[in-house]
Amino acid sequence: MAKVLMKGNEALAEAAIQAGCRHYFGYPITPQNEVTAYMAKRMPEVGGVFLQAESEVSAINMVYGAGGAGARVLITSSSPGISLMQEGISYIAGAEVPCVIANIMRSGPGLGGIQPSQSDYFQATKGGGHGDYKLIVLAPSTIQEMADLVQQAFDIADKYRNPVMILGDGMLGQMMEPVDFGSIKKGENHIEEKTWATTGMGTRKKKNIINSLELDPQMLEKHNIELFKKYEKASKEEVRYEMTNCEDAEIILVAYGTIARVAKNVIELAKRENIKVGLIRPISLWPFPVEPFEKTVDHVKGYLSIEMSMGQMVEDVKLAVNGRKPVYFYGRAGGMVPESYAILEEIRKLSGGAI
Amino acid sequence: MAVVFEKTKGLTDIPFHYCPGCTHGIVHRLVAEVMEELGVLNKAIGVAPVGCAVFAYEYFNCDMQEAAHGRAPAVATGIKRVHPDRVVFTYQGDGDLAAIGTAETVHAAARGENITVIFINNAIYGMTGGQMAPTSLIGQETLTTPYGRKPGNNGYPVKMCEMLSTLDGASYIERVSVYDVKHVLQAKKAIKNAFTAQINKKGFSMIEVLSSCPTNWGLSPNEALKWIKDKMEPYYPLGVYKNTLEEVKQNG
Ligand SMILES: Cc1ncc(C[n+]2csc(CCOP(=O)(O)OP(=O)(O)O)c2C)c(N)n1
Ligand code: SF4
Numbered sequence: 001m002a003k004v005l006m007k008g009n010e011a012l013a014e015a016a017i018q019a020g021c022r023h024y025f026g027y028p029i030t031p032q033n034e035v036t037a038y039m040a041k042r043m044p045e046v047g048g049v050f051l052q053a054e055s056e057v058s059a060i061n062m063v064y065g066a067g068g069a070g071a072r073v074l075i076t077s078s079s080p081g082i083s084l085m086q087e088g089i090s091y092i093a094g095a096e097v098p099c100v101i102a103n104i105m106r107s108g109p110g111l112g113g114i115q116p117s118q119s120d121y122f123q124a125t126k127g128g129g130h131g132d133y134k135l136i137v138l139a140p141s142t143i144q145e146m147a148d149l150v151q152q153a154f155d156i157a158d159k160y161r162n163p164v165m166i167l168g169d170g171m172l173g174q175m176m177e178p179v180d181f182g183s184i185k186k187g188e189n190h191i192e193e194k195t196w197a198t199t200g201m202g203t204r205k206k207k208n209i210i211n212s213l214e215l216d217p218q219m220l221e222k223h224n225i226e227l228f229k230k231y232e233k234a235s236k237e238e239v240r241y242e243m244t245n246c247e248d249a250e251i252i253l254v255a256y257g258t259i260a261r262v263a264k265n266v267i268e269l270a271k272r273e274n275i276k277v278g279l280i281r282p283i284s285l286w287p288f289p290v291e292p293f294e295k296t297v298d299h300v301k302g303y304l305s306i307e308m309s310m311g312q313m314v315e316d317v318k319l320a321v322n323g324r325k326p327v328y329f330y331g332r333a334g335g336m337v338p339e340s341y342a343i344l345e346e347i348r349k350l351s352g353g354a355i
Numbered sequence: 356m357a358v359v360f361e362k363t364k365g366l367t368d369i370p371f372h373y374c375p376g377c378t379h380g381i382v383h384r385l386v387a388e389v390m391e392e393l394g395v396l397n398k399a400i401g402v403a404p405v406g407c408a409v410f411a412y413e414y415f416n417c418d419m420q421e422a423a424h425g426r427a428p429a430v431a432t433g434i435k436r437v438h439p440d441r442v443v444f445t446y447q448g449d450g451d452l453a454a455i456g457t458a459e460t461v462h463a464a465a466r467g468e469n470i471t472v473i474f475i476n477n478a479i480y481g482m483t484g485g486q487m488a489p490t491s492l493i494g495q496e497t498l499t500t501p502y503g504r505k506p507g508n509n510g511y512p513v514k515m516c517e518m519l520s521t522l523d524g525a526s527y528i529e530r531v532s533v534y535d536v537k538h539v540l541q542a543k544k545a546i547k548n549a550f551t552a553q554i555n556k557k558g559f560s561m562i563e564v565l566s567s568c569p570t571n572w573g574l575s576p577n578e579a580l581k582w583i584k585d586k587m588e589p590y591y592p593l594g595v596y597k598n599t600l601e602e603v604k605q606n607g
Binding site: 023025049051053054055057058059061062063064065066067068069070071073087088091095198199200201202203207208209210211212213 | 367396397398399400402403409412413416417418419420421422423426429430431432433434435436437438441442458459461462
């Protein structure tokens with residue numbers, strides 16, 4: 001298939017459809033409104049369901065119902081909307097219902113602004129809702145990758161019976177790039193039968209129950225342990241990252257999503273000044289990739305986490321480095337995107353200093 | 356020997372946990388019997404609430420999904436949109452349906468979501484130990500209205516049947532009670548009508564059941580039944596509030 005020029009949000013929607021998603025529930029919020037509009041138009045064409053809910057609270061619970069009933073289901077929103085969905089996300093994780101949730105982040109806290117941001121990193125990777133659970137969080141940095149990861153996200157969600165979050169930002173949602181959907185395998189081909197789903201008993205002897213309640217503490221602990229075994233498996237099998245120019249780098253930038261693109265530019269700028277800069281780009285934010293740090297920690301002088309936030313991923317970088325080398329942070333908040341030259345200036349300081 | 360009475364296939368063998376004299380149990384049986392009689396148990400998908408009926412997912416003999424407090428109509432919407440030919444119902448208390456889940460209830464009705472809602476109005480929060488419900492009566496003493504519910508402080512009770520019957524998406528809305536045999540039989544008929552409305556793809560249907568909570572009302576089971584009749588019924592008149600089944604019949 002030829003490449004088509006598409007907005008990130010539209011590519012996200014189209015990729016979901018191509019992955020066999022036929023149910024979308026949403027509620028408008030900038031900067032992801034193109035998804036709702038696209039789905040409203042496309043879903044009827046493919047025999048699917050688009051439903052605009054009365055709120056994000058309601059929408060995520062529709063997802064819980066639809067996912068529990070065995071459908072491949074997508075929900076998208078942006079920061080304040082995702083906050084409202086946290087109740088439902090906790091229930092979905094607790095009841096082990098697969099679904100794909102995309103957060104096209106904007107700046108906060110509160111109503112904040114509508115410019116791109118990465119300040120929901122903690123919320124996405126450390127919980128957000130109540131209880132012991134994990135989301136598998138994938139962060140694309142191009143629109144092609146957005147399309148590819150959305151398709152994979154449905155498979156991962158089904159594999160683990162767990163919600164998978166696509167963590168993008170307003171920049172990625174709004175910009176246009178060529179996308180090739182030809183690389184996407186048709187999702188329907190490998191959707192396994194969901195024997196656990198609430199489909200109506202039909203000829204089945206045993207009723208199916210989708211539930212997150214367990215009042216017996218011993219049984220609930222058992223459930224928690226089972227969930228974490230699953231997460232442990234995911235933390236081995238779902239690690240994704242990219243390394244650029246890391247072999248002999250003295251400083252390694254750590255960045256994901258939109259800002260990782262800026263980081264690549266910085267590598268070239270630094271080269272001109274004979275500073276060897278590399279980039280570790282986590283693609284899975286949970287599980288957070290530790291391997292690239294193991295591979296580089298011996299020869300690098302230090303790491304610089306760059307983020308569109310006040311510094312959230314930097315904590316995971318520090319955990320991965322575990323005190324063996326210094327970890328620095330540079331970020332802009334409020335919807336500001338760090339510029340190449342500002343990052344270069346940080347690198348100059350680090351490189352010139354002792355680190 | 357001829358079998359004169361049998362337990363409905365619509366219920367599992369798991370014993371109810373409800374307090375003695377609580378009418379949740381009666382309503383469970385009515386819903387189960389109706390589903391059995393309509394022959395829809397194998398295609399029914401129920402949604403249990405948060406509240407005393409939280410274990411409804413164990414009791415009904417069909418596929419069940421347990422929802423967060425108040426969200427059952429949204430969960431049911433998701434299920435129904437995946438399986439439009441299945442029979443999808445929710446079973447909810449007044450705290451669940453008329454407080455935390457008001458938006459979900461109103462909008463499921465407004466969309467004409469083709470689901471059936473069984474609404475247990477016992478004018479109190481049973482499960483959490485007897486706090487005020489949106490449906491608590493004026494003057495009613497509860498844990499959180501120890502001096503009686505006062506409109507100035509606590510507002511007025513919410514009349515869901517009256518409210519929802521104004522919405523075009525609602526197909527069958529009736530308020531019933533279960534304080535004596537006659538009313539139990541009427542309630543069953545109403546529940547059957549509501550499920551029939553769904554089977555005929557008429558849209559949103561809801562049966563509100565004036566129900567007892569002897570434990571938190573601090574009354575004996577018998578006194579509690581009398582309380583429904585004497586105190587609740589005057590404020591919450593029984594009857595059919597909306598019926599599109601009838602309309603179609605009249606229209607021929
Ligand atoms: C989000 C949330 N808020 C509060 C609760 C606590 N809670 C559990 S049951 C309940 C009230 C239930 O009352 P009702 O729906 O009237 O049902 P009943 O127990 O009377 O049958 C509340 C407030 C909860 N479980 N979840
Ligand atoms: S607390 Fe009230 S509503 Fe709950 S089971 Fe007991 S009597 Fe029934």
